[in-house]
Amino acid sequence: MAFFYAYQSWGVSRAGFGGDTAFFASRALTIISGALGGVAAWEAGRLRVGRIWALAPGRDRYRIAFECLRPVVLLVVVTDLVVLLALSVHFSATPRLDDLPVLLLLLIVQAAAIVVGFGAGSSLPRALAAPVVTISITLWLMIPATLVTPWVRYLNGLLTDGSSVVDTLAPHAIGAPMLLATAVICAVLLASAPLRSRLVRTALAACCLVAGALPAHAMVADAGYETPTVPRAGTQTCAEGKPRICVPSELADTLPRLRAAADTAIPNLAAAGVKPPRTLAYVSHQARVAPNTWRMHVERPMTDRRALRVVATALVPIRRYDACPSLPDDYPMPSSSPVSAWLSLAAGMPRRDVASAHSGAVLEWVEEVRAKDRATQLRWVDTQLRALRSCDPHVHEEARR
Numbered sequence: 001m002a003f004f005y006a007y008q009s010w011g012v013s014r015a016g017f018g019g020d021t022a023f024f025a026s027r028a029l030t031i032i033s034g035a036l037g038g039v040a041a042w043e044a045g046r047l048r049v050g051r052i053w054a055l056a057p058g059r060d061r062y063r064i065a066f067e068c069l070r071p072v073v074l075l076v077v078v079t080d081l082v083v084l085l086a087l088s089v090h091f092s093a094t095p096r097l098d099d100l101p102v103l104l105l106l107l108i109v110q111a112a113a114i115v116v117g118f119g120a121g122s123s124l125p126r127a128l129a130a131p132v133v134t135i136s137i138t139l140w141l142m143i144p145a146t147l148v149t150p151w152v153r154y155l156n157g158l159l160t161d162g163s164s165v166v167d168t169l170a171p172h173a174i175g176a177p178m179l180l181a182t183a184v185i186c187a188v189l190l191a192s193a194p195l196r197s198r199l200v201r202t203a204l205a206a207c208c209l210v211a212g213a214l215p216a217h218a219m220v221a222d223a224g225y226e227t228p229t230v231p232r233a234g235t236q237t238c239a240e241g242k243p244r245i246c247v248p249s250e251l252a253d254t255l256p257r258l259r260a261a262a263d264t265a266i267p268n269l270a271a272a273g274v275k276p277p278r279t280l281a282y283v284s285h286q287a288r289v290a291p292n293t294w295r296m297h298v299e300r301p302m303t304d305r306r307a308l309r310v311v312a313t314a315l316v317p318i319r320r321y322d323a324c325p326s327l328p329d330d331y332p333m334p335s336s337s338p339v340s341a342w343l344s345l346a347a348g349m350p351r352r353d354v355a356s357a358h359s360g361a362v363l364e365w366v367e368e369v370r371a372k373d374r375a376t377q378l379r380w381v382d383t384q385l386r387a388l389r390s391c392d393p394h395v396h397e398e399a400r401r
Contacts, residue, residue, distance in 0.1 A: 001035060002028050002083050009087065017250045021087045022099035023162025026106045028087075029080055030158045031141060033110050037117030038134030040072050044118040045126020061194065065118060076110055093250075098163065098232075101174045105181075109157035112181040113137050119188040154220040154227075155180050161227035165235070165248035166284040170228035176219040183212020224322055231284035242266075246281040247298050254302040261307035265347035269312070272346040273378045280311060285318050305353055312347035313340045317388045324391035334396050339384035341366045342377070 005028035012020065047068055066073075088094045095103060116137070121129040144152040145160055153160060157177035163169050191205040220228075238246040239255045243262060247254060262280060270276045277294040289295065294314035302310075316336050324333070341358045345351065345366065355363055369380050387399035 002032050002079050003086070004028075005031050006083050006087055010090065012091075016093045017091065017165055018093040018096040019099055019163035019165070019168075021084070021091045021093055022095040022102045023159060024091075025080075025084050025087050025095075026102050026159055026162075028083055029106055030109055031138075032079070033113035033141065033157075034134045034136070034138030036072065036076060036110055037113035037120075037137045038130040039075070040069060040114040040117030041121030041124075041129040041133045042126050043068050043072060044121025045129060048122055048126065061192070062189075069114060069118060072114055076114075080106075080110075098168060101171075101178075102159070102162070102169065105157055105159075105174050105178050108178050108181045108185075112184045115185045115188045119192065122192070150225045151217070151220045151223050154223055155216055157181055159227070161229075163229070163232070165250050166232055166282060167229035167286070168232045170230050172219040173223070173228045176216040179212050179219070180216040183209050183216070186212070226320070226322070229284070229286070231287040236281075236283075243277045243294075244279045246279060246283070247296075248282060251282065251298050251300070251302075254298055254300070254307070257302050257304060257307040258296075258298070258311060261304070261311040265308055265311045268348040269343065269346055273374050274315070274343070274346065274381070277314070280314055285320070305349075308347065308349055309344060309353075309357070312344045312349060315343060315385070316340050317385065319388055326391060327393070331393075334384070334387040334399050335362075336384075336388055337362045338366055339381055339388070342369060342381060342384075345370065 006024060008028075009020070009024035012024070044065075047064070084095070113133075117129070117133045120133045123129070124132070141156050141158045144156050145158070147153070154173055155177050157180075159169075161169075187205040187209040190208055191201050193201055193204070195201050232248070235248050235250075236246045237249045237252040237255070238244055239259055241259065241262075243266060245255060245258050245262060247258070258280070266276050275292070277292050279290060279293040280296050281289060281293055282296045282298040283289060285295070295318065296310050296314045297318065298310060316339055319333070319336070324331075327333075337358050341354055341362055344354045344357075351363075358366075369377055372380075383395075383399050387395050390396070
């Protein structure tokens with residue numbers, strides 16, 4: 001099952017980025033937590049059938065539980081290592097130090113599933129406990145991502161997005177599920193503590209669970225559908241020149257093609273009246289950049305045609321889907337396609353290449369604009385760019401004229 005989910009990453013471009021390895025390994029191995037919990041419940045059922053807990057054993061009960069779970073722990077270790085190794089080979093990168101919180105979250109979620117399964121197997125018949133635990137944990141992992149309420153998905157430990165070459169997962173996006181899973185482990189341990197009063201054990205377990213759930217919820221209560229991230233710092237490789245071109249170090253091999261594209265596109269854009277940038281940079285959309293910096297979006301495979309398009313359209317702002325929360329959900333936001341097409345043509349891209357990325361109606365509109373004088377074209381471009389940065393419907397309406 002883990003290999004099946006790991007195989008889903010085979011279609012992702014290989015950027016030589018360890019964050020991809022950690023993310024896809026975490027997803028594949030977190031999803032099987034329900035099965036691990038079911039196996040743990042089955043193993044615990046052996047002790048229940050043998051009435052071990054009703055006896056007066058000479059060994060500590062936690063040591064007995066660990067020895068019973070030793071095959072499950074060995075299964076987890078082998079599965080985790082094999083999947084990590086396979087994905088490291090696939091992405092040509094091992095997880096980085098920055099990815100350790102993701103892997104730690106994975107281990108804590110797996111541990112919580114095993115502990116919950118063992119607790120259920122110690123209390124219920126194993127023929128019932130094993131499927132109930134497997135199904136319940138799997139549903140807890142799968143369903144939250146489908147809910148309208150976005151914050152629930154950040155509590156189960158199944159990451160919906162990972163770090164990228166320009167962004168790192170925000171600490172609270174990892175800390176919240178880690179805290180809740182730890183609280184679950186502690187609650188099960190307290191519920192099985194060697195205390196005579198079942199009421200006291202239940203109360204302690206409930207208090208522990210609440211003490212973990214409330215702050216975990218508070219950490220992600222304001223999170224939206226996009227996983228919270230923070231800009232990744234200190235990983236840029238730059239090619240000096242005019243303009244200066246900077247990309248994450250994992251994409252440093254794309255710099256020669258980007259430089260060649262910039263040497264073609266920037267002079268053509270300047271001749272069309274567009275002020276040339278000082279820097280072309282592929283950075284997080286949350287990162288602050290110096291004035292007159294154009295933000296690129298670079299990905300592999302980087303061909304000469306793609307490099308030219310990346311440079312030509314770097315002036316176009318990247319808008320998040322939730323950038324204008326004050327507008328209705330069905331509000332028609334302005335498209336970046338017209339101004340992207342104009343910039344691509346002005347940069348010297350062949351019309352057939354531009355036509356492959358834009359509709360006929362957009363190209364017809366852009367050709368009408370390009371037939372006008374340069375000042376009129378530049379005013380149109382400025383209007384389109386302002387509309388993409390604005391949440392004002394009046395500005396949007398002006399751009400559609």
